[in-house]
Amino acid sequence: ASTLDPIARAQFLDLLLQIIQNENRTIIISSHILSDVEKVIDHTVIMKQGRILLDCGFDQLRERFSRVRLSALSGVLPAELPFANVVQCQRSNGQAILTVQDSSREQIEEAAQGLKCKIEIQTLTLEDIYKIVVS
Known part of the structure; x- marks a missing residue:
């Protein structure tokens, strides 16, 4: 989403939100645009150099x-x-x-x-x- 213009980025996030409304889905998002990511996630894994530093629910985090x-x-x-x-x-x-x-x-x-x-x-x-x- 980082290479998208602001309108396309908003549309992408809206589409992503529609897709994840179904609780039977898991979507893995890898992004450095964390302000966008936090709008749609319920679980967080933070990694550094291939090592998991943190793995928990977003609300808990x-x-x-x-x-x-x-x-x-x-x-x-x-x-x-x-x-x-x-x-x-x-x-x-x-x-x-x-x-x-x-x-x-x-x-x-x-x-x-x-x-x-x-x-x-x-x-x-x-x-x-x-x-x-x-x-």
């Missing part, structure tokens, strides 16, 4: 990763942030953006309770997750 945005209400955030399973962290001027793995929304909110900050929790895209898994 999306539940495993979260992006946490913290903004200090006054001053700065503490040097040590109380979150488990942080796989990425960027900090700047009283703000932090964390990527956490295998922590539920409730666990994240509970860990943030004493921080005196605004917190936003977002679900990652398949492309974001792919970059984390293969790096």
Whole structure:
């Protein structure tokens, strides 16, 4: 689908969605256009150099990763942030953006309770997750 113009690509995705409506079908999609892929999949296999790194349902995969945005209400955030399973962290001027793995929304909110900050929790895209898994 990467060589298709935007209209043909949308038509291809619509056709693919029609085909997979039948639950008795399995379609294997190999693509690097992950924004398109995540619209139609229910299972994910991520590979690197012929090795399977991850093999699970797409909903399960999306539940495993979260992006946490913290903004200090006054001053700065503490040097040590109380979150488990942080796989990425960027900090700047009283703000932090964390990527956490295998922590539920409730666990994240509970860990943030004493921080005196605004917190936003977002679900990652398949492309974001792919970059984390293969790096």
